[in-house]
Amino acid sequence: MSNARAKPQIKPILNASLPVQFRQFRLALAREPGHPDGDDEVAYIIVAPLDAEDRIDAALWREHRDACRVVRQRPDQQDQRGHLVHRPGGGWAFRYDDGDSSLPDEVGYHFADERFLVGEYVSINEGGKMHTYRVTSVSYL
Numbered sequence: 001m002s003n004a005r006a007k008p009q010i011k012p013i014l015n016a017s018l019p020v021q022f023r024q025f026r027l028a029l030a031r032e033p034g035h036p037d038g039d040d041e042v043a044y045i046i047v048a049p050l051d052a053e054d055r056i057d058a059a060l061w062r063e064h065r066d067a068c069r070v071v072r073q074r075p076d077q078q079d080q081r082g083h084l085v086h087r088p089g090g091g092w093a094f095r096y097d098d099g100d101s102s103l104p105d106e107v108g109y110h111f112a113d114e115r116f117l118v119g120e121y122v123s124i125n126e127g128g129k130m131h132t133y134r135v136t137s138v139s140y141l
Helices: 058-063
Strands: 022-029 039-049 069-073 080-086 092-096 106-109 121-126 129-140
Touching: 039 058, 039 080, 039 129, 058 080, 069 092
Parallel strands: none
Antiparallel strands: 022 039, 022 129, 039 069, 069 080, 080 092, 092 106, 106 121, 121 129
16 A cells, blocks of 8 residues: 555535636646645645636625635645635735634735636745745636
8 A cells, every 4th residue: 555645636616606707726836946846735726716817806706705715735734724815905815714723824926917727827925935836727616
């Protein structure tokens, strides 16, 4: 039996009450020092509405805040679940749900301007350090 962690299977969230603009997209760590090939196990899965240009739709987010979710995946750690939040000044961040979270909000760098298409790159500030992620999948709910 292998000790390697099985690659998580992403299943679409089925929710007919959400607008058709809602998508589930996955971001995986892109190559950086210490990860010359990136790392598919260091990832985020996000559920949020995208507009016609594949950017996060702030108006639909306001109407369906609770449905805009994030899952933070790390090898050998339990998944952290939370919400996509809109911060003062227009920025986006991930806020985790556990009451005494040891994780501060993680901030998407210029997420309002980013396009969430397979192959695009986005940056996330994690504890004061920027990391680049690649969009690896986008699917309808």
